[in-house]
Amino acid sequence: MTTDITKPTLVHPNGAHPVDTGTAEPTAVADKPKRDPRVLALQRFAMSITAFTILGHTLFGFEQAPITPIVCLLVGYASALGMETLDAWAHDRRPDYAGSPRALGVFLLPAHIGALACAMLLYGNSTLWPYLFAVVVSNASKYVVRLRIKGKLRHVLNPSNTGIAVTLVLFDWVGIAPPYHFTNWLHGTLSWLIPVGILMLGTMLNAGLTKKIPLITAWVGGFVLQALVRWLLFDHALVGALLPxxxxxxxxxxxxxxxxxxxxxxxxxxxxxxxxxxxxxxxVLVCSGIVFGLFFALVITCLLRGGVLLVARARGRVPA
Incomplete structure (x- = not known):
């Protein structure tokens, strides 16, 4: 974008003739376009999870079939495009992916991340369709549960987490990938360096782009706190509570x-x-004997936040 600065002039008192001030006309200065940090964050997330998926199936020992992430990606892209097309038609608007190849690429980034997350974190043995079900639910959650905030519809639930949680609830024979899954073929120092590397890269990404360090700090601190409470009040083993x-x-x-x-x-x-x-x-979920508590806790918290936003909007504190 360029900013045109016109040559300043003075108007004669009779309003008929402009008077040149003699000031030279400066050249136009081009404004460098700023890149959206949210798009940058999505790009970094997509690259990270893609690299981790490839390394996982070639070096780390992921136990799902190698075809799983490929099919999940195809279904993820197709379902995301189909749902966006249908929603755009229903609301008489242009689809978010329309306009340019870049718009299409940016639109597909969340679907890419969600598909690989479902393919990586779920374990359905040799059956492929539970992964695909999770991917479709992940994309659908962005359209089914949403609120209008400041004139724009926004999704409430974390898409990939919701797809995983719904799949775990509906199909009790589907589980989460076992802990050893991520470093199955690694031994010694390398088995420690990989988690440390993931931690460092993720922390830098969230500090620089998503600005979610307060959330991460509160979550980790709260996790330690709930482990201490369980140890003191319910006689749970402290080491076991902190081990995850x-x-x-x-x-x-x-x-x-x-x-x-x-x-x-x-x-x-x-x-x-x-x-x-x-x-x-x-x-609370752990004390109630519910497994896979991480995923269910996040779904419940997102729903609670949605309820708070509804109340705030009803009271006029958040524009509709």
């Missing part, structure tokens, strides 16, 4: 799942409350 924090699954959840920009608050106070609430809900 050492796994790659917890690191991935902390840096790449709970920090979803579209379904989490932007203010520091809101992020802290969101992180602490997720940890508290997780503690």
């Amino acid at each position: 924090m050492t796994g790659v699954a917890f690191i991935l959840f902390t840096n790449y799942m709970i920090t979803d920009p579209g379904s989490t608050p932007t203010s520091k106070r809101g992020q802290v409350l969101f992180g602490l609430t997720t940890a508290a809900v997780y503690g």
Whole structure:
């Protein structure tokens, strides 16, 4: 974009003739377009999860069939495009992917991330369709559960987490990939360096682009706190309660799942409350004997946030 600066002139008192001030006309200065940090974050997330998927199936020992992420991606792209086309038609608007190849690429980034997350974190043995079901639910959640905030419809639930959680609830024979899954073929120092590398990259990404460090800090601190409460009040083993924090699954959840920009608050106070609430809900679920608590806790927290936004909008604190 360029900014045109016209030559300044003075108008004669009779209004008939402009008078030149003699000031030279400056040249136009081009404004460098700023890149959207949310798009940059999505691009980094997509590259990270793609690299991790490839390394996982070639070097780390992922136990799903190698065809799983490929089919999940195809179904993810197709379902995302189909649902966006239908929603655009229903609301008489132009689809978000229309206009340019770049618009299409940016639109497909969330679908890409969600598809690979479902393919990586779920384990359906040799059956492929539970992964595909999770991917479709992931994309559908962005259209089924949403609120109008400041004139724009926004999704409430974390898409990939919702797809995983719904699949776990409906099909009790489907589980989460076991902890050893992420470093199955690695031994010694390398088995520790991989989680540390994921942690460092994820932390830098969230600090620089998503600005979700307050949320991460609150979530991790809340997780430690709920472990202490369970130890003191319910006689749970403290080491066992803290042990999930050492796994790659917890690191991935902390840096790449709970920090979803579209379904989490932007203010520091809101992020802290969101992180602490997720940890508290997780503690309650564990005490209730419910497995896979990380994913269910995030769904419940997102729904609670949606309820708070509804109440705030009804009171006029949030523009509709």
